[in-house]
Amino acid sequence: MDGFAVVDTETTGIDATHRHRIAEVAVVHLDPGGAVTGEWSTLLNPERDLGPQAIHRITAAEARLAPRFADIAGDLVDRLRGRVVVAHNWPFDAMHLRAEFTRIGLDTPFDEVAGLCTMRAASVVMPQSRRSLIACCATAGLPAMRWHTARDDAMAAGALLGHMLATAPGVVQPTAEHLRAAAWAWPELPRGVVAPAQRRPADHIEPHFLARLVERLPRDEEPVVDAYFAVLDDALLDRRISASDADALVGVATRLGLRRDDVLAIHHTYLRALAQVAAAAGERDRSDIDLVARLLGLDPVAAAGDPVHLDPAPTVGGLVLRPGDKVVLTGMMTADRDELTARAAAAGLRVMTAVSRQTRVVAAADPDTMSVKAREARALGVPVVDEAAFVRALDVLAP
Incomplete structure (x- = not known):
């Protein structure tokens, strides 16, 4: 041997x-x-x-x-x-x-x-x-x-x-x-097809997704940005931008012909709208706005400025659930799955086993999960949020 x-x-x-x-x-x-x-x-x-x-x-x-x-x-x-x-x-x-x-x-x-x-x-x-x-x-x-x-x-x-x-x-x-x-007679298989993938170092910091957008991109006309706002709103429901969210945002920005400065301007607009919704609702705690600003690569003071209107308006605090919403759970949660399902049902949510276009959100142990349910959700444009965001929204909804 x-x-x-x-x-x-x-x-x-x-x-x-x-x-x-x-x-x-x-x-x-x-x-x-x-x-x-x-x-x-x-x-x-x-x-x-x-x-x-x-x-x-x-x-x-x-x-x-x-x-x-x-x-x-x-x-x-x-x-x-x-x-x-x-x-x-x-x-x-x-x-x-x-x-x-x-x-x-x-x-x-x-x-x-x-x-x-x-x-x-x-x-x-x-x-x-x-x-x-x-x-x-x-x-x-x-x-x-x-x-x-x-x-x-x-x-x-x-x-x-x-x-x-x-x-x-x-x-x-x-x-x-x-x-x-x-001594097993292994067949000859292709080698070196792909490079091995190693774990990220403990101190690894992923570059902001804006860094993947080009500074200058020729275009024929001003882009329509509603599609970007829609993806952005879904990405921020759990107040984090997962790797999958970042890919989706970069993808839609590229398809729309958005340059990096265009996207920054859109982020400023979104943040101002969020600040105005918070002010109208009497929210004095700026922590949510500051968090969104950091996620969007902005200085939190950028929330000030002229009034803007987005339809629908951004949601202060992220995900909001309502009785009757269909939700799907996927992955090995921190909380007991049966207990979480029972809590959701008691709050009036409809916990489904399959994803459809009517699904409000898929709650995942890891929002980048490659589970079948998460893949189906992304294909249908259904948001995938982390467990913590789902539990926070459930706490608000629960009687």
């Missing part, structure tokens, strides 16, 4: 048979002695909601632009070929890898005994330790990692294997089943 391929996957859920997918995969190469000789990892677009984001911390804004499994299958196979596969809780990773390869019509050797499981081996070498990768590494005296990222978890599992190769080599010697899987 050529050595070991230590793999780790971050997934949208536990059970691959329930349509859960891989959202990040990593492979770390070790030589037969346990030394690291290479690493590779990428985020994946799972083409569905991301599930337990509080655990893996992958955002939909990152994953939606990542490659799909089919795009990187050749790169992954190239890193598995000829090596004994290793994972901490191998049956879990085997199940998800097998399911992903099956979706693209590829057979694999990945049954439950095909890979070397460091969790199982650690239970023999250090029986006093709990089973988790974090606990096993701590018991072995290995350094802490950025847990629940595929790359660092694979590195940690590799370090744990190296520790056991040095201290109890008989426990982690490859079996006949491991070697059979290592």
Whole structure:
């Protein structure tokens, strides 16, 4: 064999048979002695909601632009070929890898005994330790990692294997089943189709979407901006501009032939209208206006100026729900889904299981989610808002 391929996957859920997918995969190469000789990892677009984001911390804004499994299958196979596969809780990773390869019509050797499981081996070498990768590494005296990222978890599992190769080599010697899987005749697949996608650094700040609009754009006539106002109003319902919202705003501005200075002027108009609606309603708290100003790339004092009229007028405070509105929930919410559904129904909302043109909003755990419901909502022009905005609107509506 050529050595070991230590793999780790971050997934949208536990059970691959329930349509859960891989959202990040990593492979770390070790030589037969346990030394690291290479690493590779990428985020994946799972083409569905991301599930337990509080655990893996992958955002939909990152994953939606990542490659799909089919795009990187050749790169992954190239890193598995000829090596004994290793994972901490191998049956879990085997199940998800097998399911992903099956979706693209590829057979694999990945049954439950095909890979070397460091969790199982650690239970023999250090029986006093709990089973988790974090606990096993701590018991072995290995350094802490950025847990629940595929790359660092694979590195940690590799370090744990190296520790056991040095201290109890008989426990982690490859079996006949491991070697059979290592010799699997993988087909030749295209490699380098797309570049791997990495997680954003913790301090990453996304450039404002205005930076993606050109300064000067030739046009034949003054553009009609109602379409931009409509998209802007939907984008600001939850008082944030998600990556999907930003794409939509840039897209409609480009289609309308709007230059960057045009869009800034439109933002000023929108902000002045919002300030006037707030004043007419007796609102003295400027925090909402200041927040919208920042989202639009403006100085909050820009809300002053001549009266303007937008039909419909911007809503102070964002999303407003009314009894009878149809709403749809998607993704793994922070709140219990059944409890949230019951609250919405008690407030007079109609909680639907499918999106239609009559849907008021889709409330999502992550507004950039790639769930089927969110994709249908965007196609129909239905706003997708985050859970916090939906709960705030529900609190106002609830008796």
